[in-house]
Amino acid sequence: MAKQPESFLPLSQATFYILLSLRAVRHGYGIMQDIEEISKGEVTMGPGTLYGALGKLEKQKVIEKAIVQQDNRRKYYQLTELGRAILQHEFIRLKSLVENSSELIKEVQQ
Amino acid sequence: MTVRKFKLFLGPNIHKEEEWLTEMSKKGLHLKKYRLFNYFFEEDPEQSYVYQIDFRQEATKDYLQLYEDAGWEHVTNAMSIFHYFRKEASNTDVKKIYSDKNSIQDNYKRMLIFYLFIFFFFLISQLGIIVSWKGPWHDYLLVGGDIVIVVVYLYMFYILNKRINFFRNK
Secondary structure (H helix, E strand, O other): OOOOOOOOOOOOOOHHHHHHHHOOOEEEHHHHHHHHOOOOOOOOOHHHHHHHHHHHHHHHHEEEEEEOOOOOOOOOOEEEEHHHHHHHHHHHHHHHHHHHOOOHHHHHOO | OOOEEEOOOHHHHHHHHHHHHHHHHHHEEEEEEEEOOOOEEOOOOOOOOEEEEEOOOOHHHHHHHHHHOOOOEEEEEOOOOOEEEEEOOOOOOOOOOOHHHHHHHHHHHHHHHHHHHHHHHHHHHHHHHHOEEEEOHHHHHHHHHHHHHHHHHHHHHHHHHHHHOOOOOO
16 A cells, blocks of 8 residues: 555654755755755754755655666656645645644743 | 864764764865775865765766756765765755655664675675684684674674664654
8 A cells, every 4th residue: 555645754854844945846056055045044954964865765665766867977856746745735734733722832931 | 274084974874974074064074085994185275164974875867967957066985985076165955865764764774684685795705714713823813803803893783773763753
């Protein structure tokens, strides 16, 4: 049986950003640059961390190799159906967390 | 000018090795080649690099390319499994190849599996000594050598276990 997207949640911050950056086909360094940009500099990922994460995600069939003909030195990645579903589920989960707590958080004194 | 230094580092102590190489580089000696505990340095007092070592058994083209794209120069390797990278110290980018605890831990876990595998085959290969034991003097030498190796491996497992626990989340 195929793995359910819910079984991957919650995602780590790093994984969430990797999947989000694969809204377009990108190679490893492209992912690093995109993450730095979309996280407004909050998340910078080392190549070792990224390479390990990509290998794991590919094994779990969350992402897959994309064929890009002009460049044979770099490996390009794209989301699988499962990867897209995971990202959507995680987004909904995070959104409801924020929505459910946005009023209540004011009651929590600093 | 090339300077050669002999130094013993065990695999699990790559963090100490990284520190040493970075320290050497501050003094103007930059690692260029590694061969069997021999470190070959290139002298240049004008330069300074930060060194990082990655454990990776299958260093593919895209793996090396990713590091290069991210500004890490692949300097040398040890047995094609320990990869030495460097970046100029003046560079303002991140100076670590691992940016979270999980991935550092994974690196040590890969190393642990690798050494366990080797240790296992070593033990099997040495069974012959016990089976064909006749007691001549050179067998005592062999057993002595084996004991040293076993102790070194047990020590490495101890360090690896400590490192893995250190980077465990929560």
